[in-house]
Amino acid sequence: MAPKTIICPICDFRQPNFDQCVNCGAIFSKLFEVSKKKESVQAEELHGPLKSIEENTSGGGKTAIIPPEIKGWNWGAFLLNFIWAIGNRTWIGLFSILPIVGYVMPIILGYKGSEWAWRNKRWESIDHFKSVQRSWAVWGTVVMILLLVSFAGLFYLVLHPGEQSLEQVL
Ligand SMILES: [Zn+2]
Known part of the structure; x- marks a missing residue:
């Protein structure tokens, strides 16, 4: 009533x-x-x-929710910093080429890279994202090893100039 x-x-x-x-x-x-x-x-x-x-929230910008699966240290972003930044459309990573800021940026990229890449670029799925980031990490490691080997080679040549000239090596 x-x-x-x-x-x-x-x-x-x-x-x-x-x-x-x-x-x-x-x-x-x-x-x-x-x-x-x-x-x-x-x-x-x-x-x-x-x-x-x-849902797939990738490419959703600042407000996109980050799936817990993709969180964690990103070796590719850390090792390849500005190259990784271009490939992952995470333009903030270009700060890596600047002096001073460039020293800390790779660390920030390693820490935040996955979140940024998820937000800035559209990925097919979480698995797709993870496998692409894994190959960035592999390539980052390969590039690092090559760099270390060539630096070691250069140091050797500088320390032992008489034994082999640079021309002979190249
Ligand atoms: Zn009234």
Whole structure:
């Protein structure tokens, strides 16, 4: 049974149970509709994040949710820094070529690289992302070893100049 009087939610005026407030003119059925809509929006906000973990959020920019599977140290980003940055459209990584900032940027890239790459570029899936990042790490390691070997070679030549000239080696 409907109550005999109703209190207007807008102005608190108590009146017989009409649909419209005599005091302020608010229409109660419309107010009720609005509050129902608000409820469904709130429900969406609550369940949204849960759903998007299952969804592919890559390439979604700053607000994209990071799947927990991709978090962790990124060796490719650390070792290949600015080359990796170009390949992964993570332009902040180009700071690696600057003096001073360039010393810390690879460390930041190693730490944050995976998150940034996930947000900045569209990937087919988490597995796709992981396998591409794995090959960046492999190439980073190969490049590092080649660099170390050639530096060692150069040092050897500098320390033993008489034994072999640079021309003969090249
Ligand atoms: Zn009212």
